[in-house]
Amino acid sequence: MDVQYEGEKNREFFNRKIEEYDATHATFMKTKNELCSYLPQDVTKILDLGVGTGLELIEIFKKYPDVDVTVIDISEKMLEKLKQRDFSDRIHIIQGNFFYLDFGDDYDAVISTSALHHFLLKDKLVLYKKIYQALKIGGVFLNADKIVNTDLEEEEAIEYYNLYAHEKPHIDRPLSIHHEEEILKEAGFQNINVFLVDKENYRLIRAYK
Numbered sequence: 149m150d151v152q153y154e155g156e157k158n159r160e161f162f163n164r165k166i167e168e169y170d171a172t173h174a175t176f177m178k179t180k181n182e183l184c185s186y187l188p189q190d191v192t193k194i195l196d197l198g199v200g201t202g203l204e205l206i207e208i209f210k211k212y213p214d215v216d217v218t219v220i221d222i223s224e225k226m227l228e229k230l231k232q233r234d235f236s237d238r239i240h241i242i243q244g245n246f247f248y249l250d251f252g253d254d255y256d257a258v259i260s261t262s263a264l265h266h267f268l269l270k271d272k273l274v275l276y277k278k279i280y281q282a283l284k285i286g287g288v289f290l291n292a293d294k295i296v297n298t299d300l301e302e303e304e305a306i307e308y309y310n311l312y313a314h315e316k317p318h319i320d321r322p323l324s325i326h327h328e329e330e331i332l333k334e335a336g337f338q339n340i341n342v343f344l345v346d347k348e349n350y351r352l353i354r355a356y357k
């Protein structure tokens with residue numbers, strides 16, 4: 149199954165990249181920090197998918213020191229680094245593939261940064277349905293990630309992936325804005341907004357249950 153394969157590939161890739169990860173992603177901190185300002189003021193319970201070393205949580209714990217956060221990631225090395233952060237004793241850490249894990253159903257917010265641009269539309273729809281189920285009524289899904297402008301750009305990325313995936317370990321397959329909105333609606337979400345938060349194609353999607 150594609151998601152299992154992608155999950156394993158991601159695990160190997162991020163385990164290998166751990167030493168340089170935080171420095172490489174320093175250029176994306178604006179987006180990761182900004183996600184915090186889209187959280188509901190009264191947020192108490194958050195699920196973070198693909199938390200990595202926890203860069204997006206730095207700002208969140210500054211603003212909401214008592215918030216209850218559960219995180220999922222497939223890479224044990226990324227999670228080891230997360231465990232070294234000063235807020236690590238305040239999070240519930242789950243190692244595994246988010247396509248196969250049960251999320252529960254009582255979150256105010258499900259968040260994700262830079263983690264969901266490797267999955268095809270059909271698989272992402274399955275994930276978005278799980279995220280929808282994980283939220284309380286009125287809860288919000290915030291995804292800051294690479295999302296391209298057009299379906300053509302999406303197709304080109306998939307074509308490139310199909311040509312080179314066997315020799316390159318990490319090729320992005322971002323969906324278009326139009327497809328993101330379509331599958332969020334199909335999963336049940338409403339009041340969907342897409343914000344350009346930083347570099348071109350790096351966007352924050354906000355969608356409510």
Ligand SMILES: C[S@@+](CC[C@H](N)C(=O)[O-])C[C@H]1O[C@@H](n2cnc3c(N)ncnc32)[C@H](O)[C@@H]1O
Pocket residue numbers: 151154155158159162173180197198199200201202203204220221222223226244245246247260261262263
């Ligand atoms: C680019 S990093 C983002 C980390 C962090 N959210 C950030 O913004 O710095 C993507 C993370 O998603 C995780 N990941 C990718 N696919 C996954 C899957 N199927 N299940 C769980 N974690 C996954 C990777 O292990 C990696 O730590």
